[in-house]
Each structure stands twice: as C-alpha cells, then as structure tokens.
Amino acid sequence: MIIPMKPSENGPDWKRMARAIAFLSENYLDQPSLDEAADAVGLSPFHFQRLFTRYVGVSPKSFVGHLTLDRAKQELADGASVLGAALEAGLSGPSRLHDLSLKIEAMTPGDYARGGEDIAVDYGFHDCPFGRVLVMATKKGVCGLAFGDEGEDAQMMADMRARWPKALYRENPARTARIAAQIFERGEGALSLHLIGTKWQIKVWQALLAIPPGKVSTYRDVASSVGQATASRAVGAAVGRNPISWLIPCHRVLASNGALTGYHWGVARKRAMLALEAARYERPSTSAIA
Numbered sequence: 001m002i003i004p005m006k007p008s009e010n011g012p013d014w015k016r017m018a019r020a021i022a023f024l025s026e027n028y029l030d031q032p033s034l035d036e037a038a039d040a041v042g043l044s045p046f047h048f049q050r051l052f053t054r055y056v057g058v059s060p061k062s063f064v065g066h067l068t069l070d071r072a073k074q075e076l077a078d079g080a081s082v083l084g085a086a087l088e089a090g091l092s093g094p095s096r097l098h099d100l101s102l103k104i105e106a107m108t109p110g111d112y113a114r115g116g117e118d119i120a121v122d123y124g125f126h127d128c129p130f131g132r133v134l135v136m137a138t139k140k141g142v143c144g145l146a147f148g149d150e151g152e153d154a155q156m157m158a159d160m161r162a163r164w165p166k167a168l169y170r171e172n173p174a175r176t177a178r179i180a181a182q183i184f185e186r187g188e189g190a191l192s193l194h195l196i197g198t199k200w201q202i203k204v205w206q207a208l209l210a211i212p213p214g215k216v217s218t219y220r221d222v223a224s225s226v227g228q229a230t231a232s233r234a235v236g237a238a239v240g241r242n243p244i245s246w247l248i249p250c251h252r253v254l255a256s257n258g259a260l261t262g263y264h265w266g267v268a269r270k271r272a273m274l275a276l277e278a279a280r281y282e283r284p285s286t287s288a289i290a
Contacts, residue, residue, distance in 0.1 A: 014127035015150075016041045017055045020048070021129055022149075024060065025272040028067035034060060056129060058279040066275040102209065102247065105140050106195040106202045116164030116196060123160075123169060124176030125153050128184045129276070130246075130269050135176035135183075136160060141192030142179060144243045147265040163243060164196055183247065193244060204238035211252045214281030216274065218256050240264055246273065 023040040024032065032040075037060055038048035052060050111119070121143060123136045128147075134156045136144030144163075146156040161169060182191060195202045207225045211217050219232040219239070228234070242250040245265060251273040255261045263270035 013051060013055060014129070016043065017052060018127065018129055018131045020052055020060070021056065021063075021272050021276070022131065022268065024064055025067060025268045025275070028064050031064065056276065058276070062279045063275055066278040067271060103141070103190060103192045104195060104206065104209075105192065107197070112196060112198060114166065116167035119164065119167045119196075121164070121167045121169050122172035122175050123157070124171065124173035124180075125156075126173075126177060126180040128180065130265075130272060132156070133180060133184075134160060135179050136243075137176065137179060138194045138196075140194040142244060142247065143194040143196050145183075145245050145247060146243075147245060147269055160243065163241075191247070193247065196243065197238075197241065200234070201238045201241055204235055205242055205244075205248050208239065208242065208248050208250055208253065211249055212281075213249070213277045216252045216254050218254055220256055222253060252277075 020037060020041045024037060034045045034049060037052075038045040041048065043051065049060065052063075056063065107116075107119075111117075119138055121136050121138055123134060123144075126133055126135060130147050131149045132147065132152065134144065134146040134148070134153070135142065136146075144160050146160050148156045161167075179191075182189060195205060197205065203226050204222065207222050210225070219235050220229070222239070223229055223231045223235045226235070239250045239253055240262070242248050242264075245251065251263060251270045260267050260270055260274075
C-alpha cells in the first residue's frame with residue numbers, strides 16, 4: 001500500500017527528504033543506520049522515520065534494501081517478458097508514481113526541425129523527492145522535467161532551452177506547481193504529455209512508457225520492441241535525450257549486464273528512482289520494517 005504524501009507548501013520537508021534520498025543513495029553500500037541518516041538531515045531518528053515514510057512512501061530501511069544492482073539485475077531477468085506484454089497492451093503503461101494516466105500528443109517532425117518556433121513553454125522550479133525539478137509545459141501538456149540540486153537552476157534551464165532554442169519561454173510557477181503536485185504529491189488523475197522530438201526519439205520514448213514501475217529493461221530489448229533489434233546505440237542516444245524524465249521512465253533502462261550506466265541527471269539519482277519504485281511496487285511483506 002502506498003502512503004499518501006502531503007507536504008506542507010514551500011516547507012522544508014521536501015528538501016530534507018531529497019537530501020535523505022541523496023544521502024542513502026550515495027552511502028547505501030555502508031548500510032547507514034537510522035541514526036546516521038537522521039543526523040544527515042538534522043532530525044531525530046523518530047521524526048526522520050515518520051517523515052521519510054510519509055513523504056517517500058516506504059521506510060528508510062526498505063529503501064536502502066533496494067539500493068543494490070543485484071535487485072536491478074534480478075528484475076532484469078523478468079524485464080523482456082513484462083515489456084513485451086505491456087507493448088501488446090498498447091504502450092499506455094501504468095502510473096509512474098501512483099495512479100496517473102498519461103495522454104500523449106507528439107509534435108510533428110517539421111515543428112521539431114524548426115527548433116520549437118511559435119511554441120510557448122511555461123516553466124517553474126520546485127522541490128521534489130529527487131532534489132530540484134524544472135517543470136515545463138506547453139498548452140498541450142508537460143513537455144519537460146529536468147532534475148538537479150540546489151543552486152543548479154540555471155544549468156537545468158540552459159539544458160532544456162537548448163533542445164528547443166526558438167520556443168517562447170514564460171516563467172509560470174503557479175501553473176507548474178500544480179503539475180508538480182500532481183506528479184509528486186497527489187499522484188492520480190489524467191496528465192497530458194507533449195512529446196517534442198524527432199520521429200525516432202518519440203518512438204523510443206513511447207516504448208519506455210511500456211516498462212512497468214518496479215521493473216527494468218535493457219537498451220537491446222527496447223531496440224527490439226521498436227523493430228530495430230541491432231540499434232541499441234541509437235536507442236541509447238534517444239533515451240538520453242528524453243526530455244520528460246521520471247514520467248517517461250528512461251531510468252528503467254539498464255545495460256545488458258544490469259549496470260546502471262549513464263543517466264542525464266546523474267547515476268545516483270537513477271539509482272534512487274529505481275530503488276524507490278522497487279520498494280513501492282514489491283509484494284507486501286509480513287515482516288516488520290523499521
């Protein structure tokens with residue numbers, strides 16, 4: 001069962017939980033204790049345990065338990081059949097976080113070639129479980145999600161603007177705050193995506209949507225799913241250009257040997273995303289988790 005998250009608006013808790021996730025993701029091999037994790041974010045162990053479980057949806061111990069490549073490799077063993085079944089179901093895929101349903105609309109190749117000219121993009125920066133998130137949306141839906149750390153807003157914005165250099169960018173935190181809340185807090189209802197990319201990139205991104213939460217796949221399997229079994233390298237390039245990370249789950253794609261490999265927003269963040277999903281979507285356990 002997923003625990004609803006109800007962060008206080010603009011409060012410190014999201015930042016603390018993002019720091020906690022980063023700390024655990026960077027130090028999981030040392031099996032940090034509850035006291036050590038709580039100290040890293042300036043909370044008592046009791047308060048940290050309660051806040052982490054409330055905001056993140058799993059206990060700190062459960063989260064650390066899934067921060068291993070062995071877990072990812074085990075999921076990889078089942079990935080191909082799961083991916084194939086999801087593709088047969090029509091590329092809709094289940095939610096990224098809770099119960100979101102995604103409506104997809106793609107830009108024409110001609111519009112993309114013009115660099116997003118005549119397209120207005122609203123944007124805003126917010127706190128989320130993975131640090132800072134830049135949310136971008138056109139009138140048709142979410143077109144960008146970028147992740148970073150405190151103080152990296154300018155770099156995140158430059159990265160995303162370079163993808164569509166001729167678009168009109170308008171700061172609109174009121175609109176993007178509602179989108180961020182739907183993705184990371186309420187996590188339910190319908191959300192529209194506006195895919196801005198080449199025809200090939202969009203085809204690969206749609207295949208990523210078929211990988212269920214808590215599961216992983218490989219670049220080779222994704223290549224096979226789009227009818228280009230020998231195009232793993234080209235798939236990797238398209239995955240790396242995914243502009244809507246997390247909602248379009250490029251973090252679920254691993255190398256054939258189960259290695260995390262590169263991730264545009266940092267391998268530690270990719271590890272945290274996989275661990276969070278694996279912990280949330282595992283079968284319920286009867287054992288007590290501290």
